Amino acid sequence: MKNKNKALFETAKRYIPGGVNSPVRAFKAVGCDPVFIRKAKGAHLFGEDGRMYIDYISSWGPMILGHSCEVVNEAVERHLLDGISYGLPSRVEVELAKTIVEAYPGIDEVRMVNSGTEATMSAIRVARGFTGRDKIVKFEGCYHGHSDGLLVSSGSGALTFGLPTSPGVPDDIVKNTLVAPYNDLARLAQLVDANPGQIACVIVEPVCGNMGVVLPDAGFLEGLRSLCTEKGIVLIFDEVITGFRLGYHGAAGVFGVTPDMACFGKIIGGGFPVGAYGGRREIMECVSPAGSVYQAGTLSGNPLAMHAGKAMLDYLKHQPAVYDVIEEKAAYLERGMRAILEEYHLPFSLVRAGSLMTVFFCERVPHRYDDVQKADLKKYSQYFRGMLDRGVMLAPSQFEAMFVSCALTKNDMDVTLQAFREVMKEMAA
Numbered sequence: 129m130k131n132k133n134k135a136l137f138e139t140a141k142r143y144i145p146g147g148v149n150s151p152v153r154a155f156k157a158v159g160c161d162p163v164f165i166r167k168a169k170g171a172h173l174f175g176e177d178g179r180m181y182i183d184y185i186s187s188w189g190p191m192i193l194g195h196s197c198e199v200v201n202e203a204v205e206r207h208l209l210d211g212i213s214y215g216l217p218s219r220v221e222v223e224l225a226k227t228i229v230e231a232y233p234g235i236d237e238v239r240m241v242n243s244g245t246e247a248t249m250s251a252i253r254v255a256r257g258f259t260g261r262d263k264i265v266k267f268e269g270c271y272h273g274h275s276d277g278l279l280v281s282s283g284s285g286a287l288t289f290g291l292p293t294s295p296g297v298p299d300d301i302v303k304n305t306l307v308a309p310y311n312d313l314a315r316l317a318q319l320v321d322a323n324p325g326q327i328a329c330v331i332v333e334p335v336c337g338n339m340g341v342v343l344p345d346a347g348f349l350e351g352l353r354s355l356c357t358e359k360g361i362v363l364i365f366d367e368v369i370t371g372f373r374l375g376y377h378g379a380a381g382v383f384g385v386t387p388d389m390a391c392f393g394k395i396i397g398g399g400f401p402v403g404a405y406g407g408r409r410e411i412m413e414c415v416s417p418a419g420s421v422y423q424a425g426t427l428s429g430n431p432l433a434m435h436a437g438k439a440m441l442d443y444l445k446h447q448p449a450v451y452d453v454i455e456e457k458a459a460y461l462e463r464g465m466r467a468i469l470e471e472y473h474l475p476f477s478l479v480r481a482g483s484l485m486t487v488f489f490c491e492r493v494p495h496r497y498d499d500v501q502k503a504d505l506k507k508y509s510q511y512f513r514g515m516l517d518r519g520v521m522l523a524p525s526q527f528e529a530m531f532v533s534c535a536l537t538k539n540d541m542d543v544t545l546q547a548f549r550e551v552m553k554e555m556a557a
């Protein structure tokens with residue numbers, strides 16, 4: 129059966145670059161072949177290799193209630209035969225927009241798109257149109273999708289312009305992307321002072337999930353808020369991972385800091401390809417056709433995806449205990465893992481924000497990109513492969529989060545902890 133998986137990967141590589149439709153899925157960072165998934169139910173993935181895996185990827189976030197959950201299935205089944213795409217407005221788009229606006233602090237209007245990448249790319253265009261400024265600031269190690277201007281991760285030195293992370297991204301485009309270290313308000317203030325009246329927006333993951341989980345230091349988000357307010361800069365929270373996951377009101381609700389705009393992703397489509405960006409009315413009224421900033425999408429607001437998302441968000445709204453349940457499950461795992469890591473004297477730091485968690489193989493808790501670079505990637509690969517061998521699917525990179533879902537049973541978690549003990553014992557030897 130393992131060979132069946134391998135054969136599929138070999139064929140895939142002939143027809144798809146690297147054999148996958150998104151790079152992380154190739155498992156390159158952890159030095160093994162990817163597992164092709166045949167189906168998924170609850171907290172379990174079923175591979176083409178004939179094995180079952182306990183899933184801590186959760187489709188990178190949306191599967192808060194687990195895979196193939198009744199709530200979403202029922203909504204999709206009910207509407208499947210009503211037509212899949214109209215290219216014209218429908219009621220459910222209005223309902224989902226209203227649900228998001230009512231849930232998220234400070235957002236008056238929202239525009240649906242088809243991915244997180246589209247959401248952040250569009251939000252930035254709107255922030256530029258609204259302010260009439262060209263430059264943007266992002267933080268090192270934060271990921272906001274693969275649009276040209278955001279594919280910039282490093283800018284060593286305080287006031288540097290960004291360097292493109294990928295060939296094909298023109299320097300001319302990224303010269304408008306300024307990069308500051310995460311959690312460093314002083315460096316941000318320097319950047320702002322050095323570019324007076326030129327910065328349209330600051331975009332941030334309020335809890336960073338894309339260098340592994342890195343928490344905002346106390347006062348960081350508040351500091352961003354006050355600096356942006358003072359300088360007329362649009363503050364954008366990228367809640368593609370955190371929205372409706374850290375809590376029903378997103379990271380904005382958890383930290384009590386309200387941005388001017390926010391971006392959402394996969395979660396609001398119940399796992400369908402959906403994204404959205406929203407903001408204060410005066411900003412969103414710039415968006416075409418209300419205003420002149422152009423942004424469009426043939427499949428945006430796709431009715432089936434809207435029904436799935438609406439069912440999911442309605443459930444989360446009316447069953448707020450979901451958040452207590454995932455918190456308890458994640459805390460149970462954290463306690464167990466921490467005790468095992470300590471028992472085997474492995475240098476580690478375990479960072480958790482609600483149902484998002486990362487084990488870093490470095491002693492100091494990371495606060496920024498430079499810190500996560502100190503993690504021992506060989507150890508992470510060993511950890512990943514050891515867990516995979518024992519039927520536990522973790523993120524195939526140190527620089528990603530582990531996503532806990534409600535569907536995990538006590539048995540799933542105990543199996544996970546037993547596997548974790550065995551792997552840590554091996555790693556300590």
Ligand code: PMP
Nearest residue numbers: 243244245271272273366368369
């Ligand atoms: N923003 C954040 C915070 C993300 O984690 C991601 C991807 N996981 C994106 C944007 C891009 O979303 P997508 O992959 O749907 O384009």
